[in-house]
Amino acid sequence: MGTFAGLGRRGVLTLGAATVLGACTSTAQGTDANTVRTDSEPLERRFTALGPLSKAHWLGVVLGTDSRVSVPGPRDVRVVGFAQLRAGNVALITGAPQRGFLPATPSQLPEALAQFMPKSARWVRSESFDRAVTGGTYSGAFYVDPDANWVCFDTTNPSTAASSSQ
Numbered sequence: 574m575g576t577f578a579g580l581g582r583r584g585v586l587t588l589g590a591a592t593v594l595g596a597c598t599s600t601a602q603g604t605d606a607n608t609v610r611t612d613s614e615p616l617e618r619r620f621t622a623l624g625p626l627s628k629a630h631w632l633g634v635v636l637g638t639d640s641r642v643s644v645p646g647p648r649d650v651r652v653v654g655f656a657q658l659r660a661g662n663v664a665l666i667t668g669a670p671q672r673g674f675l676p677a678t679p680s681q682l683p684e685a686l687a688q689f690m691p692k693s694a695r696w697v698r699s700e701s702f703d704r705a706v707t708g709g710t711y712s713g714a715f716y717v718d719p720d721a722n723w724v725c726f727d728t729t730n731p732s733t734a735a736s737s738s739q
Contacts, residue, residue, distance in 0.1 A: 607632070607683070607684075607685040608632070609630050609631065609632060609654075609686065609689070610631050610633065610654075611629055611630060611631075612629065613625075613629040616631065616654075616656060616726075619652070619728075619731040619732065619733055620706055620726065620731070622666075622702075622705055622706045623656075623658060623662065623666075623706070623715075623724055624658060624662045625658075626656040626657065626658065626724075627656065627659075628655075628656060628657040629655070629657075630654050630655050630656075630689035631652060631653060631654025631655070631656070631686075632651070632653055632654055632685060632686060633650055633651070633652050634650065634651040634652075634683065636648065636651055636729070637649060649729055649730055650729070650730055651727070651728070651729050652726070652728045652729075652731050653683060653686065653726065653727045653728070654686055654689070654725070654726060655686065655689055655690060655723060655725050655726075656724055657721075657723055657724075658717070658722045658723070658724055659722070660722055663718070663722045663724075666702060666717060667697060667699075667717060671701060672699040672701045672702050673699050673700075673701060674699040674702070674717075675698065676696070676697055677696055677697060677698035677716055678696055679696060679725045679727060682725075682727070690725075691721055691723045694721065694723055694725075695719070695720055696716040696717065696718055696725065697716065697717055697718075697719065698715065698716045698717075702715060703715055708732075710732055711730045711732060712729045712730075713726065713727065713728030713729070713731060714726070714727045714728070
């Protein structure tokens, strides 16, 4: 107890309680990783370049919670899922010649989202468009299906102020 001698008994107990609370919090966050959300408002605030969204199915997964030894503090959050864009928005997005959309396939999506993946989707992606949506402040990939107006997004720590216009 030499290291904690200056804390006193109350200080050591408080530190112990904080450690236990932190461990419980990270475990609770880990169990919510499979709760699929359907609200589109948080997505619309973060991905303004996509415009209005509907039929959203997405997850906010706290990364790095698979360890039993974790320190309370900031965490990376993966926001991943699907949503339908307003009719015509994909054509506006993919029609910009500087974007250079190419066929691509989303990879390593969480199993909880598999049933919501649009059937027969023909995904395309543009790194230029990814940068436009993220504003270069967080990582993210945005796949769109021009035929059915779907978007698949896979981001880490998306911020509300980062998104820019098309």
